[in-house]
Amino acid sequence: MLFRCTVLREEFGAESVRHAHDAAPESGRAHFVQGDAENPPLQTGAFNAPVYECSISLFMNKALAVAETARLLKLGGRFGLSDVTIKPRWVAR
Numbered sequence: 001m002l003f004r005c006t007v008l009r010e011e012f013g014a015e016s017v018r019h020a021h022d023a024a025p026e027s028g029r030a031h032f033v034q035g036d037a038e039n040p041p042l043q044t045g046a047f048n049a050p051v052y053e054c055s056i057s058l059f060m061n062k063a064l065a066v067a068e069t070a071r072l073l074k075l076g077g078r079f080g081l082s083d084v085t086i087k088p089r090w091v092a093r
Helices: 014-023 062-072
Strands: 007-011 030-034 051-053 080-082
Touching (some): 014 030
Parallel strands (some): 051 080
8 A cells, every 4th residue: 555645753863764764765755854743843733643552651741742732723623642661569559
């Protein structure tokens, strides 16, 4: 299946951006920027479908990160969220 989308990946660290850029295929459809999900260096209303994949649990201010993601959405866009959680041993079964 061929997808005709462009992907922008935001990474917190410069080294992670370099690694992602070096590992990406030369399709011209994958782009990488350094930034912070709580203050992304991205244009309001620029994205159809931002996705957090196993990352929101690592953000210091989750509410702010989600609010910033909402700001980035185009009208009618959708926000995808996937993360892993575990049940601590001290929680009653």
